[in-house]
Amino acid sequence: MALKMRHNRSPNPPQPCMLTECMSIIAGAWAPNVIWSLRAGPRRFSELRSDIPPISAKVLSTRLSELEKRGILLRHVRRTSPPSTEYELTPLGEELIPALDGIVQVGHRLKQLQSADTDLAGTST
């Protein structure tokens, strides 16, 4: 019988493919920034470009299409002159904000740790 389960070493990773697939939502260097820029409300294409300085129109356009297709954001075109387009997070998209925030928190502490290390290295001789 397969009852000789080890207390650790559990060969029980819950679908790594699922994780990979979910992570692909925010894949690419810029998707998280797009979501982040939209967290406070709708933004237009050129506003997003200013929010996220070195992003090219092509990449921004590509990311926006993908995120729209996945249901993370909505695109709203106004046929004014000049034309105007607004992008806005869906409720589901908004749920990604806390997750991104969590990662930023960890990143922040990581930097503090590294500063502390440097600090100690400098004072220990």
Place this chain on the structure above:
Amino acid sequence: MALKMRHNRSPNPPQPCMLTECMSIIAGAWAPNVIWSLRAGPRRFSELRSDIPPISAKVLSTRLSELEKRGILLRHVRRTSPPSTEYELTPLGEELIPALDGIVQVGHRLKQLQSADTDLAGTST
């Protein structure tokens, strides 16, 4: 004071570079899977390879080095014969788990939504 605050259109994106930098912790296709596989306790190199099926030794090795350097995990070498190495999340690394989990939750609902769409499309004629 700067009271003429616009209710939206706020030109106030909190350091997109910071977000980008933090996100780079989990950059690459496999880093999240590595962290995920370690969430239940220490794992050895070959165990991680089995956990995350199609990962090559080179990529796993690269990711592990990066994550170790950043302080997300610890490497513990046992000079036994044959040699054995264990990888383990640091406390900071463990803090990434809830964030990853949040993303997975959203991904999961996204899939449900898409199934619902398909379902409706099939029944509406």
Place this chain on the structure above:
DNA sequence: CGGTATCCAAATAGATACTG
């Protein structure tokens, strides 16, 4: 303004072979 098309550069990943 809000994109798309094309071409090119850089980063990431995979396959294979080899080492301690």
Place this chain on the structure above:
DNA sequence: CAGTATCTATTTGGATACCG
């Protein structure tokens, strides 16, 4: 077992030009 080295393939991003 636990990697590293090398080479190549794929993906991603950037620059520029151009269109509605």
